[in-house]
Amino acid sequence: MEELELPYALETYERDPVTMRGGSALTSHSPFGKAPAIVDGDLELSESGAIIAHILDRYAGGRLQPEPGTDAWSRHAMLMHMAEATAMPALTVDLIETMGAEVPQAIRWIPGPTGAEVLDQLAALLDHRAYVLGDDLTAADIQMWFVMRAASARQDFRSYPTLGTYLDRLEARPAFAAAVARGGPVEMHAA
Known part of the structure; x- marks a missing residue:
């Protein structure tokens, strides 16, 4: 908004x-x-x-989106859904393990890739790009912000400098600052 x-x-x-x-x-x-x-x-x-x-x-x-019916629009839709359907489940499994809880094997298959594999793919996607589809912010980047914020709690997040720069870029936007001013800071708690 x-x-x-x-x-x-x-x-x-x-x-x-x-x-x-x-x-x-x-x-x-x-x-x-x-x-x-x-x-x-x-x-x-x-x-x-x-x-x-x-x-x-x-x-x-x-x-905030590519033209409907184009390949870019389809990639945008994929990234919008990937944030919640693939990235967050994988990062959540990792978070549960860092909290010292055991993740049953039956749960491990749900996210598919590991959190590290998700971050590797996102880092590769963002290599030489300002945003996930290129030079312009899209709604997929807005959706991906939560993934980046959750990933930033990982001990190995600093080994992904491209992702750290991307998160900083998203949070430096005036609209992000306006949202935080209106709604308050985003707090993430591991337990």
Whole structure:
């Protein structure tokens, strides 16, 4: 919303400190009590990728995405979904292990690649590029920010200087600063 300079109202919800669930107020907008969630008229949506796709479709006027029907648009869609479907599950498995918990073998197959393999691929993708599709920010970069922020908690993140520079570039954008000023800093806790 900040990148598109669109007006919006922000509501925050306190999470239960034990379960980390959003509570009944958030559940009224999101079936599983997950954030983010949006209410746009009568439409209520959760899941980051769906929210971003909705905003792009209704309000972006072609901004923050390649032209539909092109190969670049298809790669953009792939990267949008890769953030949640491949990258975050792999990084979450790694995070669980760094917390000292054992990840059952039956769970390991779900993400496919390891967190390191995900970061290797993203570093290769960003080699000689400012953003995941080239010189211009797209919604895929906005979606990938959370992946980078989660990855930055890894002890080996500094061995991926391209990714560190990418994260810094995303967080240096005026729209990012405006979002943080409005919503507060993003805090990630391992336990």
